[in-house]
Amino acid sequence: MTAAPYNYNYIFKYIIIGDMGVGKSCLLHQFTEKKFMANCPHTIGVEFGTRIIEVDDKKIKLQIWDTAGQERFRAVTRSYYRGAAGALMVYDITRRSTYNHLSSWLTDTRNLTNPSTVIFLIGNKSDLESTREVTYEEAKEFADENGLMFLEASAMTGQNVEEAFLETARKIYQNIQEGRLDLNASESGVQHRPSQPSRPNLSSEAAHVKDQCSC
């Protein structure tokens, strides 16, 4: 069932950023492995994950760079912002301070990525309703003011995790379709792999012949 290598039309580069302990790596793990990672230790420097998704019948390989939230890595992980097509900016709905720091994360993102980079705000840990410190409405307003896409999600239950990653890809794909993204610029964070002239594929050819058969 696994896809063959190069079995995709595009590569999109993502970064995941946000304060320490908001659940960046858990979101990535939930997205790539469909599992919740309990007792997740602090990421050292940067981690990497990948998954092939489908948008509009096009196969897209997401290459996701998951940065450490610890302050000591803040300056050095800025390298990874460059050429990101999508940025997932995460805060923890149960810790107000992680929400208050968003403007600083946003400034970094705006400064280090290109204008067409899609920024998606994720309020993680939506399963912990009883200890919530940031309301949905407040964050939604912040997102709207800054032109960000937004969802509350839970890496633990998996709620909205898939949606956040996929919505970002759909938006990037839409930008490509509408010509807002220059595929030839290395900064775009998108690589196009033109599909190779299809080799005669026995099974599909046979199916085709069968389709035409009037018997």
Added chain:
Amino acid sequence: MEELLNEVVPQEDLERFERKYNHEHELDGEVTTETKFEYAFCLVRSRYTNDIRKGVMILEELARLHPEGRRDYIYYLAFGNARIKNYAEGLKYCRAFLEIESNDQVRSLEEYIKKQSDKEVAKGMAVAGGAALVLGGILGLGIAMARNKQKREK
């Protein structure tokens, strides 16, 4: 894992943190732990072996003097050594880390290094095997020619 190890630090970033390092050094002969680490983090991701070696040296010093950040230093010591194919050293650091903390990030680096190191061994054996074959071929040819000559002389 491969993507992480193949990723190369942008030159301008390496230079920026090098300047910061040199600047502090010139100013008061001392460099802060933070700056040392930032510079080493860039060095071990360089495309040049000498840079990586230098990064490893800085990290070794940091790990010795500053236990509070040791997990980060040890991880990047394993990482840097893996990038210059010092697989034995790399594995040593992975194991040292895993003795203290169970960690999937380190475990996948360890697995990757093991795989690469096994590959190198197999490659070495293939080269040795290939050389034996070639040598065998030459010997065989020599014997055949000698026999031929003998036959003709008869």
